[in-house]
Amino acid sequence: MRIGLYGGTFDPVHLGHLLVAQAALEELGLDRLFFIPATLSPFKPGSQPTESNIRARLLRLALTGHTNCEVSDVELQRGGISYTIDTVRDFARRFPGASLFWLIGADHVAALPQWRDADQLAQLVHFVVIPRPGEPITSSPPRFQLHPLQGWPIKVSASEIRARAAAHRSIRHLVPAAVADAIERDHLYGA
Numbered sequence: 001m002r003i004g005l006y007g008g009t010f011d012p013v014h015l016g017h018l019l020v021a022q023a024a025l026e027e028l029g030l031d032r033l034f035f036i037p038a039t040l041s042p043f044k045p046g047s048q049p050t051e052s053n054i055r056a057r058l059l060r061l062a063l064t065g066h067t068n069c070e071v072s073d074v075e076l077q078r079g080g081i082s083y084t085i086d087t088v089r090d091f092a093r094r095f096p097g098a099s100l101f102w103l104i105g106a107d108h109v110a111a112l113p114q115w116r117d118a119d120q121l122a123q124l125v126h127f128v129v130i131p132r133p134g135e136p137i138t139s140s141p142p143r144f145q146l147h148p149l150q151g152w153p154i155k156v157s158a159s160e161i162r163a164r165a166a167a168h169r170s171i172r173h174l175v176p177a178a179v180a181d182a183i184e185r186d187h188l189y190g191a
Helices: 015-028 052-062 074-078 084-094 106-114 118-124 158-166 177-185
Strands: 002-008 032-037 069-071 099-105 126-130 146-148
Touching: 002 015, 002 084, 015 032, 015 099, 015 126, 032 052, 032 074, 052 069, 052 177, 074 084, 084 099, 084 118, 099 106, 106 118, 106 126
Parallel strands: 002 032, 002 099, 032 069, 099 126, 126 146
Antiparallel strands: none
């Protein structure tokens, strides 16, 4: 079994996330892809994401009808700072013998050797590098198995979407329609 793991704050989930997921499913021949919202990201110290239950609900709305994608709340249940190694160990226990693929932004590749328990992480999971539009993918740090994703990198960010919602500007065509409806209906992100 080939399992993709896509961690992030997803605050909110947007079409760029879904395009990356689709590319990973197709290019890697994944059987399942888990979106894993983080409680607190170690890459964003001091930031306070939107409540986890709201982010998870928006993810579930975005993934409606995607039979090979689902939301895992393993990091939300664990609480605190979300470390990749803890989540990878959990999935390795739940799916013994499966090949695990962690989706990672190209901007995080150089720091992989500094991640918690990096040596074990390099043994347990293959990293799928999500390119940033217009930026080259850095070379692979020693011990890590990297697979560059060809996909459809688009320049859209959750922070832009939050700013547009707060300014009462349209977020349509940036997020799935059900997510846009929920953000507007529930006045999330200042909408």
